[in-house]
Amino acid sequence: MSPGKVLQPAVKMKVDELFLCWLSQPATQLILKDCLRRIKNKEKTEFGNADSGNSKNESFTSKNSNSKQCILGNTRLPLMSLSPPQLSTTLPLATPASSRNISNVRATHRSSGTKEVQTKKEETLPPSHSQNIPTFYFPRGCPKEKVNIDAVIAKIEQTFSQFPNERATLEDMGKVAKACECPLYWKGPLFYCAGGERTGYVSVHKFVAMWRKVLQTCYDDAAKFVHLLMNPGCNYLVQEDFIPFLQDVVNSHPGLSFLKEASEFHSRYITTVIQRIFYTVNRSWSGKITCNELRKSNFLQNVALLEEEADINQLTEYFSYEHFYVIYCKFWELDTDHDLYIDRKDLARHNDYAISNRMIERIFSGAVTRGRKAQKDGKISYADFVWFLISEEDKKTPTSIEYWFRCMDLDGDGALSMYELEYFYEEQCQKLDNMAIEPLPFEDCLCQMLDLVKPQHEGKITLHDLKRCKLTNVFFDTFFNIEKYLDHEQKDQFSMLRDGEGESQEVSDWEKYAAEEYDILVAEEAASDQWNDGYEAELNPVDHQKASVLKYQMEKRPFFEMPSHLADVDLDEYDYDEDFE
Numbered sequence: 001m002s003p004g005k006v007l008q009p010a011v012k013m014k015v016d017e018l019f020l021c022w023l024s025q026p027a028t029q030l031i032l033k034d035c036l037r038r039i040k041n042k043e044k045t046e047f048g049n050a051d052s053g054n055s056k057n058e059s060f061t062s063k064n065s066n067s068k069q070c071i072l073g074n075t076r077l078p079l080m081s082l083s084p085p086q087l088s089t090t091l092p093l094a095t096p097a098s099s100r101n102i103s104n105v106r107a108t109h110r111s112s113g114t115k116e117v118q119t120k121k122e123e124t125l126p127p128s129h130s131q132n133i134p135t136f137y138f139p140r141g142c143p144k145e146k147v148n149i150d151a152v153i154a155k156i157e158q159t160f161s162q163f164p165n166e167r168a169t170l171e172d173m174g175k176v177a178k179a180c181e182c183p184l185y186w187k188g189p190l191f192y193c194a195g196g197e198r199t200g201y202v203s204v205h206k207f208v209a210m211w212r213k214v215l216q217t218c219y220d221d222a223a224k225f226v227h228l229l230m231n232p233g234c235n236y237l238v239q240e241d242f243i244p245f246l247q248d249v250v251n252s253h254p255g256l257s258f259l260k261e262a263s264e265f266h267s268r269y270i271t272t273v274i275q276r277i278f279y280t281v282n283r284s285w286s287g288k289i290t291c292n293e294l295r296k297s298n299f300l301q302n303v304a305l306l307e308e309e310a311d312i313n314q315l316t317e318y319f320s321y322e323h324f325y326v327i328y329c330k331f332w333e334l335d336t337d338h339d340l341y342i343d344r345k346d347l348a349r350h351n352d353y354a355i356s357n358r359m360i361e362r363i364f365s366g367a368v369t370r371g372r373k374a375q376k377d378g379k380i381s382y383a384d385f386v387w388f389l390i391s392e393e394d395k396k397t398p399t400s401i402e403y404w405f406r407c408m409d410l411d412g413d414g415a416l417s418m419y420e421l422e423y424f425y426e427e428q429c430q431k432l433d434n435m436a437i438e439p440l441p442f443e444d445c446l447c448q449m450l451d452l453v454k455p456q457h458e459g460k461i462t463l464h465d466l467k468r469c470k471l472t473n474v475f476f477d478t479f480f481n482i483e484k485y486l487d488h489e490q491k492d493q494f495s496m497l498r499d500g501e502g503e504s505q506e507v508s509d510w511e512k513y514a515a516e517e518y519d520i521l522v523a524e525e526a527a528s529d530q531w532n533d534g535y536e537a538e539l540n541p542v543d544h545q546k547a548s549v550l551k552y553q554m555e556k557r558p559f560f561e562m563p564s565h566l567a568d569v570d571l572d573e574y575d576y577d578e579d580f581e
Helices: 003-023 026-040 044-049 055-063 065-074 076-080 084-088 099-124 149-160 170-179 184-193 204-217 221-229 239-252 254-261 263-281 291-296 299-308 321-334 344-348 357-364 372-377 382-393 398-408 418-434 442-453 463-468 472-480 482-490 493-502 509-533 546-556
Strands: 415-417 460-462
Touching (some): 149 170, 149 204, 184 204, 184 221, 184 239, 204 221, 221 239, 221 291, 221 299, 254 263, 263 299, 263 321, 321 509, 344 357, 357 398, 357 472, 382 398, 382 509, 398 463, 398 472, 415 418, 418 442, 418 482, 442 460, 442 472, 460 463, 472 482
Antiparallel strands (some): 415 460
């Protein structure tokens, strides 16, 4: 018989047997009668002195006579109905005639009395300090006291009354968004959240019910925006949630009107913007944007600027078409077979083989990419290339520092050891030898890098150390980008330090790179167009002559087969899987 199945019942039965045996002893009867007599004769003080081990009960009863009266009046029933579990936990193991047994009996009775006193006393105590601490955690925003929901709803109903049958289409949602006191380009999320994609319109009753719920549960713009875009049952946003919102921006923003005739660019532009959103906002690298992350970012401010800024290229952090054009052209040059994936050999050709092979291996190892299918096939997608290019051209942002730190941290211990630094520097030395340049010994290079980063702990460099350093671009380029490493070597170290400390960061390294590359691309396209057609194109990119550039680009390069009118395709049926793998 398994002892585990009968152990507990057997012990309980034995304890009950011993308790009844102890209760039937003459000495035990005398002890109980003596305790009862003392309580009836109000000899509580003497009872408390019988055991000096519990001074709390004695001092409490001597200081509070009212509580003593309560005890005398209420302890009669508990003593007449002493339950076995109360005594069996402390008394069964003692012998009936021992003085220790008497002490335990008194302690048991007094313990139960103390519990009753504490219960009565707690009712008269003032509220604890913890109950007076104001609420400080608001995952859906801090509630605003002066929000008049009925007034907002009345304004919305008045706006809907201007539409036929009080139904608003997507084109009408701009006025509704203003009635909701939201930025103009929230109109798409408002329309889709109210179910407009199924019928092509939104009725006033359905919209009012939806927006009332939002106002009652979401108290700031971040919580409202997440609620409008997220899938039911979620409290975060994934990449696919942004597609309807961005498609509406592409269809309606005046700065992207030229894309109406080039629908082939829609999905690529949307993919680029989504990757830039997650690159900047999703600081946890989880692939899920929470309200808190959105609240800490400047994305919603940029969404509001879409209404004020007609030139989409002025919004350089997320929506710039020029930046998309640069990224996609760079990718297209590497994607020789035009399957929208590139392998190790393709990526190695970037910037004339500037990136070391060991770093390319780390990129394809999955340290900074998400698509399992692409990793299995040894390729990365266009979405992964967006992260790579931005991180490569601007190594000072928090995300880019984390990107390259993950690649260099071979063992994943959260620190760069001297072995890991030497591993990447070895290939740099080989490249320098091939260029007939004498490389700096690793020991000397290591001293320079340690002086540059100034790590807090000897023998290793942590992510925190690199984020404190203002010249992280110099550190990373030293170990895996030979071209930029040589550029840094030709510069004066003091001038680099002065530039790093004095930069206002109004224009980031990425923005400088994108602007320069876009100028080059536009000039090349214009010169080629002039040579072929005799047409003198405008070389100034500020005038945004992208329609002619796009036309020429599409004639020159057969991009890929896509629906001819993407704007008319149902977004729920359109397959964007390849963009987010």
